[in-house]
Amino acid sequence: xxxxxxxxVAVVGATGQVGTLMLRLLRERAFPTREVVPFxxxxxxxxxxxxxxxxxxxxDETIQGFDLAIFSAGGSTSGEWAPRFVEAGAVVxxxxxxxxxxxxxxxxxxxxxxxxxxxxxxxxxNPNCSTMQxxxxxxxxxxxxxxxxxxxxxYQAVSGxxxxxxxxxxxxxxxxxAGDQPPEPQSYAHRIAFNALPHAGNFAPGDDRTDxxxxxxxxxxxxxxxxxxxxxxxxxxxxxxxxxxxxxxxETRSPLTPEEARELLRAAPGVTVLxxxxxxxxxxxxxxxGHDDVFVGRIRRDPGHDQxxxxxxxxxxxxxxxxxxxxxxxxxxxxxxxLGARVA
Numbered sequence: 001x002x003x004x005x006x007x008x009v010a011v012v013g014a015t016g017q018v019g020t021l022m023l024r025l026l027r028e029r030a031f032p033t034r035e036v037v038p039f040x041x042x043x044x045x046x047x048x049x050x051x052x053x054x055x056x057x058x059x060d061e062t063i064q065g066f067d068l069a070i071f072s073a074g075g076s077t078s079g080e081w082a083p084r085f086v087e088a089g090a091v092v093x094x095x096x097x098x099x100x101x102x103x104x105x106x107x108x109x110x111x112x113x114x115x116x117x118x119x120x121x122x123x124x125x126n127p128n129c130s131t132m133q134x135x136x137x138x139x140x141x142x143x144x145x146x147x148x149x150x151x152x153x154x155y156q157a158v159s160g161x162x163x164x165x166x167x168x169x170x171x172x173x174x175x176x177x178a179g180d181q182p183p184e185p186q187s188y189a190h191r192i193a194f195n196a197l198p199h200a201g202n203f204a205p206g207d208d209r210t211d212x213x214x215x216x217x218x219x220x221x222x223x224x225x226x227x228x229x230x231x232x233x234x235x236x237x238x239x240x241x242x243x244x245x246x247x248x249x250x251e252t253r254s255p256l257t258p259e260e261a262r263e264l265l266r267a268a269p270g271v272t273v274l275x276x277x278x279x280x281x282x283x284x285x286x287x288x289x290g291h292d293d294v295f296v297g298r299i300r301r302d303p304g305h306d307q308x309x310x311x312x313x314x315x316x317x318x319x320x321x322x323x324x325x326x327x328x329x330x331x332x333x334x335x336x337x338x339l340g341a342r343v344a
Contacts, residue, residue, distance in 0.1 A: 258301055
């Protein structure tokens with residue numbers, strides 16, 4: 001079989017924010033499919049989605065015969081069902097955190113380390129959305145000058161938590177603008193409307209960093225293939241619906257000027273440079289929303305360190321941060337002949 005005849009693709013978690021977007025991107029990017037089958041929880045089975053697709057439940061019978069399975073269904077579902085799809089002959093690209101740090105599972109960003117796909121054993125992990133956008137911008141700098149240390153502050157949109165968090169932000173905001181008492185928080189420890197929470201992710205017992213912060217530390221090192229990079233991260237949840245923003249201080253191993261960094265980034269795949277602050281040109285969440293590129297600006301010298309740069313990085317966390325990279329990895333897998341159970 002050739003890619004022209006199309007692959008049989010399973011979309012697991014098809015009714016969620018990212019799953020819905022993955023279905024749309026399969027169509028928009030004209031990924032070669034002969035059949036797309038959406039999967040979700042048992043309570044969603046039988047539901048008809050856009051295009052007449054009918055949601056299927058996950059069973060040992062329904063998962064047979066797929067070339068590709070793309071997951072956005074949470075760690076427990078991925079932990080149970082991703083290996084079953086692999087055993088059935090499919091290649092799995094998973095969006096959860098379940099497999100990212102497994103030594104035998106490549107953690108891949110399409111513009112950064114696509115060669116890591118070549119040694120896959122049927123299961124491929126998508127990074128955390130904050131890590132994803134950052135490493136797209138850091139890769140050309142790392143290649144040119146190396147990276148000694150990163151100091152990161154993120155400003156993460158509520159869509160990264162899910163639709164309920166988006167509804168919570170909007171509901172609290174409407175109430176407060178009307179002069180009413182906002183509903184009690186459900187998705188977060190405190191009210192998110194008109195607030196900023198230095199608490200994105202969860203604190204594990206005995207750890208003073210959230211799992212979001214640990215992901216930035218560990219995933220960045222794995223993707224760039226350099227465990228010696230020192231990373232400090234603070235992750236903040238802000239009252240923005242969609243689009244994560246990051247302030248990143250990069251200490252390079254070799255000298256690199258802001259002008260050189262700007263040119264490297266302008267030439268990098270998947271990056272758009274917006275960097276004329278005097279004219280009000282710099283990346284914002286509203287610029288990134290609905291787009292696939294990573295936007296970079298405010299590129300400048302750190303006045304406290306001769307060999308450090310500062311930059312501002314913004315991206316749509318649901319698109320490049322999750323769904324788009326998944327489809328891009330599927331495209332690369334197809335181009336390299338690395339997809340699994342092809343049926344003639």
